[in-house]
Amino acid sequence: MAMTIQAWKVETAALLKGAGLEGTPDLDARLLLQQVTGFDQAKQILFFDKVLTDAQLDSLTSLRKVRLSHKPMAYILGRREFYGRDFQVDERVLIPRSDTETLIEAVLAFAKNKTDTPSIIDVCTGSGCIGITLALELGSAVTLTDLSEGALAVARENARRLVSRPLTFLHGDLLSPTDKKYDIIVSNPPYLTASWCDEVAFEVQWEPRLALEGFSLDGLELIRALVAQSLDHLAAGGALFLECDYRQAETVKQLLVSSRFTNVRIEKDLAGRERVVWGVLACTNS
Known part of the structure; x- marks a missing residue:
């Protein structure tokens, strides 16, 4: 049976809603369609009545099935925008979130x-975003730095694509790889408690638990x-x-206050949720 671009988008959005994926079903349908056909939003509107080929329909059906399993769109598309740039992502890394732009x-x-350009270390870097x-x-x-070699591989690829000069990558636990x-x-370290990890949405359960769980009862061990x-x-x-x-x-905050910050x-x-805690290390003569 022939299926037009518009008909496929309408059908897909309805299926996504029916599966509990009610956040952005129309956007998801559009992005899946763009992934297979190469048609952006403007072309999808312009050619709304274009009939999809059998090959396109097969690919779209496969992608839609994966999305209906609650796999995050970022993993399906292989990318996520962060601070105005596209970062490659896969199941080895946490998906960048707009909340983290508060950290930036x-x-x-x-x-x-600062009068000089600061030296920076990004710990638990994940995608490197x-x-x-x-x-x-x-x-x-x-x-x-990251404990996961897989995450560092993703970060290195993002750096290769986006940065014209070399960055330093270190494998290891927190700050232990550097002197x-x-x-x-x-x-942005893992900070969820085990129970919070168990309660997260189906989509978040696709993400690496190593990048989510902070261990200890309050999630703050790391x-x-x-x-x-x-x-040091x-x-x-x-x-x-x-x-x-x-x-x-x-x-x-109290942890930093009690640690010379x-x-x-x-x-x-x-x-409007409290998201980032930061402080300046007090200078001492000891």
């Missing part, structure tokens, strides 16, 4: 008051370790920036 904004605001974005926005020397000091340590390690890896007047869950922000602040994301 906080670092940029701190860095603009944070470190690469900061390298591009600030022109900084950036080091990216250097940095002006800025930034991280953040505690990172705060402790940062004391921040230059004078350097700052630590951490993303966490809004339910943890006050605890993380000053001017500790909590930044809210676009949804």
Whole structure:
């Protein structure tokens, strides 16, 4: 049976809604169609009555089946936009989220008051979206670390595509792979509790648990370790920036306050939820 572009989009959006994928069914249908046909939104409107070929329908049916299994669109398309740039992603890395752009904004605001270009290390880099974005926005020397070799492979590929100069990649746990000091340590580490991980939406369950679960009852085991390690890896007047869950922000703030950090602040994301905690390491003579 012949199927036009418009008919396929309508049918697909309805199926997605029926499967509980009610967030952006029309957008998902359009992007799936674009993935197979190469037609952007304008062409899909212009050629709404164009009949899809059998080969196109077969490919679209396969992609739609995967989406109906709640696989995230970012993994199906192999990319996700972050801070205005397309980053390649797959199941080895966490999908970049707009909430994390709050982390970028906080670092940029701190860095603009510096006379020199700050050195930066992005811990638990995943796709590299944070470190690469900061390298591009600030022109900084950036080091990216991750415990996952697979994640580092994705980050390296994103850096190769987006950055015209080499960045440093280190494999290991948190700050353990480096003996250097940095002006800025930034991280979106795993911070969900085990129960929070079990409660997340079907789509999030496709993402690597290693990049989600922070361990310990409150999910802050890795953040505690990172705060402790940062004391030996921040230059004078350097700052630590951490993303966490809004339910943890006050605890993380107190953790920084009790660990020689000053001017500790909590930044809210676009949804108004406390998302980023950061502070400047106090200079001491000891």
